Amino acid sequence: MVLRDGADWVLRQIEGAQSEVSELLFEPVTRLGVTGLSRAGKTVFITSLVANLMDRGRMNQMRAVAEGRISAAYLEPQPDDDVPRFQFETHRGALYADPPHWPASTRAISQLRLSLRTHGGGLLSGFTGARASHLDIVDYPGEWLLDLSLIDKGYADWSREVLALAEHPARAGLGAEWRALMAETAPGDALDETRAQALATAFAAYLQESREAGFSNITPGRFLLPGDLEGSPALTFAPLPPGAPGGAKSLFRAFERRYDAYRRLLVKPFFRDHFARIDRQVVLVDLLAALDAGPAALEDLRASMAAVLSAFRPGRNTWLSGLLGKRVDRILFAATKADHIHHSQHARLAGLMQALVREAADRAQYRGAAVEAMAIAALRATVEQEVTRGGREIGVVRGRQGQGAEAVVHPGGLPDDPTRLLAAARSGAETWPEGLAYSATRFLPPILSAAPGEGPPHLRLDRAAEFLLGDRL
Amino acid sequence: MTDPNAPFTLDPADLPPPAETPQTAAQPDAPPPAMVRAAGLGRRRGGWLGKVFWGALGALVLVLATNALTVTINDLISRNAVFGQIALVLLGLLLFTVLIALIRELAALSRLASVETARAASVAARSGTMAEARAAAETVVKLYRNRADVRWGKAELAGRMAELVDPDALLDVTERELLAPLDRAAEQEVVSAARQVATVTAVVPMAAADVVVALVTSTRMIRRIAEIYGGRAGTLGAWRLFRAVMAHLVATGAVAVGDDLISSVLGGGVLSKVSRRFGEGVVNGALTARVGLAAMEVCRPMPFVATKRASVTSVVQRALTGLFNGRG
Numbered sequence: 001m002v003l004r005d006g007a008d009w010v011l012r013q014i015e016g017a018q019s020e021v022s023e024l025l026f027e028p029v030t031r032l033g034v035t036g037l038s039r040a041g042k043t044v045f046i047t048s049l050v051a052n053l054m055d056r057g058r059m060n061q062m063r064a065v066a067e068g069r070i071s072a073a074y075l076e077p078q079p080d081d082d083v084p085r086f087q088f089e090t091h092r093g094a095l096y097a098d099p100p101h102w103p104a105s106t107r108a109i110s111q112l113r114l115s116l117r118t119h120g121g122g123l124l125s126g127f128t129g130a131r132a133s134h135l136d137i138v139d140y141p142g143e144w145l146l147d148l149s150l151i152d153k154g155y156a157d158w159s160r161e162v163l164a165l166a167e168h169p170a171r172a173g174l175g176a177e178w179r180a181l182m183a184e185t186a187p188g189d190a191l192d193e194t195r196a197q198a199l200a201t202a203f204a205a206y207l208q209e210s211r212e213a214g215f216s217n218i219t220p221g222r223f224l225l226p227g228d229l230e231g232s233p234a235l236t237f238a239p240l241p242p243g244a245p246g247g248a249k250s251l252f253r254a255f256e257r258r259y260d261a262y263r264r265l266l267v268k269p270f271f272r273d274h275f276a277r278i279d280r281q282v283v284l285v286d287l288l289a290a291l292d293a294g295p296a297a298l299e300d301l302r303a304s305m306a307a308v309l310s311a312f313r314p315g316r317n318t319w320l321s322g323l324l325g326k327r328v329d330r331i332l333f334a335a336t337k338a339d340h341i342h343h344s345q346h347a348r349l350a351g352l353m354q355a356l357v358r359e360a361a362d363r364a365q366y367r368g369a370a371v372e373a374m375a376i377a378a379l380r381a382t383v384e385q386e387v388t389r390g391g392r393e394i395g396v397v398r399g400r401q402g403q404g405a406e407a408v409v410h411p412g413g414l415p416d417d418p419t420r421l422l423a424a425a426r427s428g429a430e431t432w433p434e435g436l437a438y439s440a441t442r443f444l445p446p447i448l449s450a451a452p453g454e455g456p457p458h459l460r461l462d463r464a465a466e467f468l469l470g471d472r473l
Numbered sequence: 474m475t476d477p478n479a480p481f482t483l484d485p486a487d488l489p490p491p492a493e494t495p496q497t498a499a500q501p502d503a504p505p506p507a508m509v510r511a512a513g514l515g516r517r518r519g520g521w522l523g524k525v526f527w528g529a530l531g532a533l534v535l536v537l538a539t540n541a542l543t544v545t546i547n548d549l550i551s552r553n554a555v556f557g558q559i560a561l562v563l564l565g566l567l568l569f570t571v572l573i574a575l576i577r578e579l580a581a582l583s584r585l586a587s588v589e590t591a592r593a594a595s596v597a598a599r600s601g602t603m604a605e606a607r608a609a610a611e612t613v614v615k616l617y618r619n620r621a622d623v624r625w626g627k628a629e630l631a632g633r634m635a636e637l638v639d640p641d642a643l644l645d646v647t648e649r650e651l652l653a654p655l656d657r658a659a660e661q662e663v664v665s666a667a668r669q670v671a672t673v674t675a676v677v678p679m680a681a682a683d684v685v686v687a688l689v690t691s692t693r694m695i696r697r698i699a700e701i702y703g704g705r706a707g708t709l710g711a712w713r714l715f716r717a718v719m720a721h722l723v724a725t726g727a728v729a730v731g732d733d734l735i736s737s738v739l740g741g742g743v744l745s746k747v748s749r750r751f752g753e754g755v756v757n758g759a760l761t762a763r764v765g766l767a768a769m770e771v772c773r774p775m776p777f778v779a780t781k782r783a784s785v786t787s788v789v790q791r792a793l794t795g796l797f798n799g800r801g
Contacts, residue, residue, distance in 0.1 A: 058636065060646050066779065343603060343638035380636075459638055 029134045030472045031277055033328075036284030037142040037216045037304075038224075041336040043103045045284055045378040046137055047091040049465060050075070050114055052455030053135075059455070061462035064118060064473040071130060072117040078136065079113060083274075086112035086139055095379065095456060099404055100445040107225055109140040109274060118473050133472060138274060142283070142308070143221025147267045148275065149307040150219060155256040158219070159239035165217065166206070169428070170296030174213060175206025178238075188246030191254040196236055203238035214293025217304040222266055234261040280330045280468045283308060287335040287353055288411070291421070292440035295432060298425040302356050305333075309360030330370045332467055333357050338459050339377035340441060341411055342384055342395025346459075348414040349375040355418040372467055377459035381443040399443040412438035574707075581707035585714065588704040591616060591774040599641050599778075606640030610647040613774050616703040617651060622658070626650035645779035652773065653780055659698045659772075660783050663765030666694035667792035671758030675751050683757060691761055695768045702772040714771065721767045755793065762788040 036042050052059050054073045059065040078085055087110070091103035114135045150158060165171065166179075181202050185195070204223040211218055218224065222235060229235050237258040245252040283305075290301045335353040338346055354361070354373035361371040382399035385408065394410055401407040415421060415436060424433055432438070448456055546564065550557030591612045598609040614630065617623045630650045637643045669690050674683040695714050704710075762785050770782070 060633065060649070061642055066645070066649055346638060457636060460642075463639075463642070 027132045027134060028472060029136060030469060031136045031138060031279045032468060033275070033278035033281040034137060034139050034284070035142045035145050035281070036336070037286070038105055038211070039289070040142065040284040040286045041378055042106050042139055042142075042284055043091055044095075045282070045334075045336070045461075046086060046112065046139055047088060047095065047103060048378040048456050048458055048461060050088055050112065050137070051092055052458065052461060053114060053116070053465070055453050055455040057451070057454035058458065059462040059465065061460070062466045062473075063470055065462070069119045070116055070473065071119065074115055076113045076115045076134070078111050080111060083109060083111045083138075086110040086137065088112055095445055096448055096450065098447075100447060102445060106139055106141055108227060109138065109144075109270075111139070112137045116473065135469065138278060140270075140274065141221065141225060142216075143218060143224055144267075144270055145221075145275075145283075145308050146217070146219050146304055147221045148271060149310055150263055150267055151271065155259040158259065160242070162219070162239040163241065168296065170294070170430070171210060171213075171215065174209040175202065178202035178206040182238075182241060185240065185251070187240040187243045187250065187252035189251045190246075190249055191251050196238075196251065196254065199238040200236040214290060214297035215300045216290070216297070217300045217307065220262060220266075222262070229266070233258050234265050237262070278328055280332075281328045282332045282334055282464070282468065284334050284336045285353065285356075286337060287349065287356070288337055288340055288438070288440050291414075291438040295425040295427070295429045298421065299428070302422070302425065305357050306360050309357065309364065328369060330468055331361075331364060331372075332464055333361075333371070333373045334464055335373070335375045337377055338375040339380045339382045339399075340397060340409075340443065341414070342397060343459075344395050345414050346375045348416060348418070352414065352418040352421060355422055370467075374460055374464055374467075376461055376464050378461055379445060380457040380459050381446050400446060401441070401443060404444065407441065407443075409441045411441060412436075414438070578707040578709045581704075581710040582713070585699070585704045585710050587612075588616065588702065588772065588774045592776060595644055595647075595775045599644055601640055603638065603640050603643070606643045607634070610634070610643055613647055613651060616774055620703070623651050623654060626654060644775070648775050648779045652775060655701050656769070656773075656780060656783075659701045659765075659769050660788065662694055662697045662701065663762055663769070663783075663788055664792045666690045666765055667758040667762040667789060670761040671754040671793060674757045675754030683753070687757060687761060691764050694761070694765050695772075698765065698768045699772045702769075702774060704772055714768070717771045718764060718768045721771050722764065755789070758792055759785060759789045762792060 034042050034046055036045075053070075054075075056062075056065045056070060056073075064070050075088065094101055094103040114137065115132055116135065117130050117132050119130055153161075166175070178199070181199055185199065189195075200223075207218050207223050211224065222229070226235055237255040240252055240255060243252075245256075247253070285301070285305070287301070290297045333353055333356075335349050338349055341349065350373055353375065357371070357373060361373075364371045382397040385396050385398055386393055387396055387408075387410075388394070396408050396410045398406060398408045413435075421432075421436060424436065446457070542564070546557065546560050549560050591609070594605075594609040594612055598605040610630070614627060617627065627650075630647055633646050633650075634643070637646065670683070670687050673686040677683070677686075692711065692715060695718055696711050699710075699714055704714075766783060766785060766788065770777070
């Protein structure tokens, strides 16, 4: 009797170990990083992606869906205990509410696990049968990604760059209080905590103003979304004008220490715990808003894209590449809100996106990562129409605006050649030259009717998903 | 005498407008790849001499036949009015049926041509604008206007049409929704034809029987496939189809390559050790399957892009399952 019980126990242990090992070996996990500067549409993207993967009626461009190889998809409890869960149900509820509204925006990192059961399409499909694979979607603010460029930048260098950026005529009107404070500060002054606080607060206000004016090259990102570290020394520093650094108790030395603490306490842990584990990355960019804000905003966006991509470039210094066990092998740059323009202009939008990240993308491609630029809309908020105006047929979009009233909009034509826009941006012009004007509109989410088996409507979300995940299914 | 190398400027207004710059000028067409040329060879008509010869011969036969007919009927009328009239009525009936048949042949040919047009349009639209892609999809839908078996796909496509904004996406969906069920039906035809040919070769002990059966079965299979894809072929059409399929086979080299492969891959090698006839059956079945798959490619109103074409091996396996050893 005892012998039989013991044998049973051993068998159960072996079975348990077997299932664990098979989950480790045969249930691949793909970590998909979703990022973008705030208001780029991260939350809507994830909500729509997950909803569309659960109800796959509109995901025809995914090969696995078209071939009917995905048999089930469901949300599992996510495996990392220390990361908040992405509030999928709440956000989807917002889109399907009456009247629908946009979900609340990302304030910090969050994560969601979607498990898919697929049938293989390969040579061995007959042997393997259905298999499970997990998709971990990691959502984090794009500002944190910009912070990664601080990892190998000293305080003095960073300070100089921020000040140079602030001198740009388009930013000259921003942060008057901070500028006034800085004018009466020298790096060699003795550290006075009240003054330091005032400087940091004014600097944070300047960053906030810059972002509201449409600029995206903003560091340090946690000044905008401080979270529970607000007021701590690691978040109480600011760039200082050039001058003699002074002794150990000077303002410069204190800020330098705090800057290092910021990198050590916030940037590196994020890099190590989250960023370095990502397999696939989507960077969402609200290109249309930057076009609306003017040439300076577009140039700023280009610079911040270059900074973002330098984060995907390990090997520049050794400890970084040592940490980076895995590397991102597919990066998608998605120009979001493509539903705000007529589809005849989508190719130009994608072309502009491509031109914007061209240099950095070439580098990533050289290293063996696939990089693609697309124009997508995670949630299609408009319908299209053609109107005749001045003897020309013009494509317009039509959607809900404030108070739910309908608006018909032609936001302006994008040029065939994206270099015209980029050249204008680089030249530092105040406004767009003749014929390049573009004005963005804010649309409300559409009133969704949930047909059985269909997720929310979208533009090319299936294509984006195919690029990011197609080979893993 | 001024220096010919001295710098100078001209007013552009004095000059005629420049011809197209090299960037925008049309590139000279590169020679088509060898395969395309081979396909062209396969379906090339004879030279002008051949045309004149066949034309003259046909005209001569026609003149002689008309003459003989006229003489005979005149002769009949002059001998017996009743017989003559009966002959006249019969002749009229004959001409009438020939006319009807001719019209039907023409209609069949035009249907075949419209399938070809649809294919060309969908190939072109893949890299074109959305409007072109919509037009190409509409053409394919129109081919199956009255068909019940793709009704579901048509409804699905109509629902998706407004959602899609990429030409290739639209064409992919059209192909999957409309043509996938037809592909399955056509494959079934190929499977049963291959099975028939293989059985007859293996079982019927007459020497020439397999050749006759292969020819008859292939011709019927091609016709059925064309019907499934909406290009119902008449007699002339069937002949044209047959030529097109054969040209396609020659062009893709499918007849010559892999006869020896088939035998070893499908166990034909072992089978032919056991029985020479069974081995021949497998090879003949495989050839029929090749002809059938080529026919599918020729008759399909869109090329295979979004869906995979069936492989010869899989079709032969399905055809021979249960025929020889219960497992194929």
